[in-house]
Amino acid sequence: MRRTFTWLPWVLLIIVILGFFGWHQLQKPQAPVAADGVKMPAEKLEPLIDTTRTGGVVSYSAAVKVAAPAVVNIFTTQKVKKLEHPLLNDPAFREFFGNQLPDGQSQDPNENSLGSGVIVRPDGYILTNNHVIEQADQIVVALRDGRRASAKVIGTDPDTDLAVIKIDLNNLPVLPFxxxxxxxxxxxLAIGNPFGVGQTVTQGIISATGRSGLGINTYEDFIQTDAAINPGNSGGALIDVAGNLIGVNTAIFSQSGGSLGIGFTIPAKICQQIMNAILKDGRVVRGYIGISVQSVTNDDVFDAKQQTGVIVADVQDGGPAAVAGLKRGDKILKVNDEQMTSPSNLINYVAFQAPNTTVTLSIERDGKPMNLTVGITERKVKSRNSNSQYIPLPR
Structure with a gap:
């Protein structure tokens, strides 16, 4: 009797193990069987996307922890006079009141403006939008760690709506380009200070690249994103999921003033170029040949393959292009053997040429190819373009 109880547990254990393996075998997907009874190979599913690109990210907190400390809030003040009636500007009227305007109009209240910026160098240099700090009498930068500092303007570039300011603080976080x-x-991810509520992070995707011809800035090569961007985000950062700086947020498309999921960001490459130029020369020097151009349309060509180059819409009298013999209606195919694909392509290419140098234009006039040598002069800075549908973000 005792011998029976000795081996019985082992028998039961073996039965349990065999039962487990049998159950596990039944759970495996069985190969389909054809009509003739022959088993067909099991289907092998391949992943639709390469999940290694995103690393299976379910949270972006790591990127935010890296990038957010380098994104700052910018507060500016500007003295403004409230003169509600032209009579208040009359010297005789003011003298009668002893230069004291009625109803307290002699005071100059401060107008506060909110924006954002990105620390890009450990010695305190910050990138932001020109329209955030233009005409400001005082600029105050607030860091995420609670520190505040007054900032000075190092240089601005209205043509790309970028500006470089500087603060004097130690141990500053920096965002890499x-x-x-x-x-x-x-x-x-977009990081900024929308509506002055405090630092805010929103998430989206890159909707398009190389956006131009929008009438926002003179030189345009925007990244478009659907990450929520609102007034106050101007000058803030657009980052990738690793915390790298993709660009500086500058404008939104809106007819109401709110975000419609169409935001525009100045790419990091342009930001770096503008910053380096400002730090080197205090300003951005651009080439200029004195023309306006437009895209080739279906009306200009019969063969779609010929839709290359740009059409000269106008030539400035006495400008470098006019002196070289360029005429309205000419088609510019190449500049220095560089194929021109769009008006923005040509404008940006010429802008990066140094003044007092020359470029060779390969053009087509009345169906005949020609080459012209054009001298480059320095372009004068123009004010920021205005378009009611494209809104500078801080105001």
Whole structure:
């Protein structure tokens, strides 16, 4: 009797193990069987996307922890006079009241403006939008760690709506530039100070790259994103999921003033170029040949393959292009053997040429090819373009 109880547990254990393996075998997907009874190979499913690109990210907190400390809030003040009636400007009227305006109009209240900026160098240099700090009498920068400092303007570039300011603080966090590799569909995060509520992070994707011809700035090569961007985000950062700086947020498309999921960001490559030029020369020096151009349309060509180059819409009298013999209606195909694909392509290419140098234009006039040598002069800075549908973000 005792011998029976000795081996019985082992028998039961073996039965349990065999039962487990049998059950596990039944759970495996069985190969489909054809009509003739022959088993067909099991279907092998391949992943639709390469999940290694995103690393299976379910949270972006790591990127935010890296990038957010380098994004600052910018507060500016500007003295304004409230003169509600032209009579208040009359010297005789003011003398009668002893230069004291009635109803307290002699005081100059401060107008507060809110924006954002990005610390890009450990010695305190900050990138922001020109329209955030233009005409400001005082600029105050607030860091995420609670520190505040007055900032001075190092240089501005209204043509790209960028500005460089500087604060004198130690142990500053910095955002590294991501100069390339940004693709439509990549996840991005916008960090800024919308409506002055405090630092805010929103998430979206890159909707498009190379956006131009919008009439926002003179030189345009925007990244478009659907990450929620609102007034106060101007000068803030657009980052990737690793915390790298993709660009500086500058404007939104809106007919109401609110975000419609169409925001525009100045790419990091342009930001870096403008900053380096400002730090080197105190301003941005651009080439200029004195023409306005437009895209080739279906009305200009019969063959779609010929839709290359740009059409000269106007030539400035006495300008470098006019002196070289360029005429309205000419089609510019190449500049220095560089194919021109759009008006913005030509404008940006010429802008990066140094003044007092020359470029060779390969053009087509009345169907005949020609080459012209054009001298480059320095372009004068113009004010920021205005378009009611494209709104500078801080105001």
């Amino acid at each position: 991501k100069l390339s590799g940004n693709e439509v569909g990549d996840v991005v």
